[in-house]
Amino acid sequence: MAINWQFYHWHLEPSAVCTLKCPRCPRNEHPDTPWLNKNMTLEFVKKFFTEDMLKNSVKRVTMCGDVGDPIYCKEYIDICRYIKLTNPNIHIFTITNGSYKKSEWWREFAEVLDERDTINFSIDGYDDASNNLYRINSDFDSIIQGIRTVRQYNKKVFLNWATIIFSFNQDHLTKINTLAKDLNMDSVQLTRSTKFGSKYGGYGGVNDPLEPRIEFISKSHRYERETINISERIQDNHEYLEHNQKKWVEIKQKYQDKPIIPLCEIGNRGIYVNAEGVLFPCSWTSFPYTSLTHKNKTINWNDSFFATHRNSMNLNLHSFDSIINNPLWNQCSQGFSDPDKTWVECGQKCSADVVDQNYAVGWETN
Template sequence: MLSYLKKAGLGISVETNGSHRKMDWWRKTCDILGDEDMITFSVDGLEDTNHIYRINARWNDIEQAMRYCAGRVAVDWKFIVFRHNEHQIDDARKLAEDIGVRRLVFKKSGRFGQEDPMTPLNKEYVGVVTRNRREIDKVMQGGMDAEDLDRNVEIAPKCRFGKDLSITAHGHFLPCSPAEPAGPSGWFYENLEHFDLRNFPIEEILASSKWQELETMWERASTAPPACREYCGVHKDYLKQYSETSRPDRPNKPQDIIAVTIGS
């Protein structure tokens, strides 16, 4: 697959947990990649902690692969910060320098619930997405009426900018993967036929009256489908932070990282 993409003239970004591959596989991969390509190793901790989240990860495989690849191509290390590994931030920086990666990126997870025991104690590593989501959860559990909900929450659809759009395993084109119905109820379930790629091309779906109906529903949090409120709802207290921390290429999606440049 990588060879095919390179022959087509594409730049490639590989993201991997680094486990369970023999060195011959990494050698072949690096032989294919060029100066414009990169590998990101998602390694969330050190030898004694990475496996807590990355179940069955093999540290020896990972470190050997990182050291080899860092000498061949551009390598970044993405480190999701949890309570069980936050004490290893400084040690990770030292190891990153020793390995020779280009950047060490500390990622603030957006998936921590209200009382999640994996949430870092250091608030610096609790990101905008997590804090916003917790406020949205409070609002939804508080039973606000529609008027209060609309005053407190706005919908900031990521799909409007061509990001997070999803094609499901059943052939439906949806705004994002969370919009895929989990059961036989809800707006998306009731309207699945309008998003069926077996009957309509993507261009027609995006230009359809049903998609326009969805756009109108996003104008108010109280009318937006629940999946849209949960995934793209922004509490009024975080509107400014969402704007300031969003990625240049992904408006409405906070970056929530601390990037440390290690090598050139």
């Protein structure tokens, strides 16, 4: 049984480049990551985003790197323009720290997007000093200028201010909300993370100065998020949402009484291509961790499927069809039903109880 791939939600890492030095980012924890600083090109993207794929299957593309930020991809606007010109109904969801791009760049980007699209600005602080406590080397002024420019040239695109809760901002969430409102943004998203609590290997635990109070740390091995709407704009992404709902019912039924509800098959987690060109069912399985443990099983990154098979799954080396039909994927999908074969990554992120719990509280998709 190979993975039951879905193609309506994709997740790309357009660039593995970033100017920031967030301490928990894999680009800083794993400076030996082999695809660090690589970029996607439009020519490469066309290998899997054929006209047929874009017109007939894709509903949403999440643009977010494991080890880089999409806005530093040299051909990022060209890639987005190609997607939107081929199928304007596709929802492009860009996740960025927002620093250092000039107003002209933001204007050009804003003019490619429409009311279906989202730019998610990951800003943890409320001024330059506080934002630099975790988003080290970020530039608050250029972020704010970027947001203002986008809104000046595009009144419809959705703008989300995304904040991870830390000790330095936990008592300033109202201030963040007010700033976002003043910038005419649409929502504020608050994340209770797993990466800054005692759950994450190598972290300083409760003695770390960034550690928030316990109520701001995720209770599971997956982050918890809530979004507060602050504008009257209504986002038109019903095609994506309808697909998601349909798949949720179908896949939940298929995996009734199984240990895993695979979010890759539902499409909450997009089919993932990293900046090196490697294809994965989701970005959780590509993430360059050091080691992960779940229910007495531990996996080291160097022994993981990703580290072992990345050349076999590289779209620069093989066709899209041959990669998705590669029988090696059985090693992943067998674990959805058989607890003895479940990958640690899948057990942590997509255990039936974790998925159920998060859906019950209105859990979000990325």
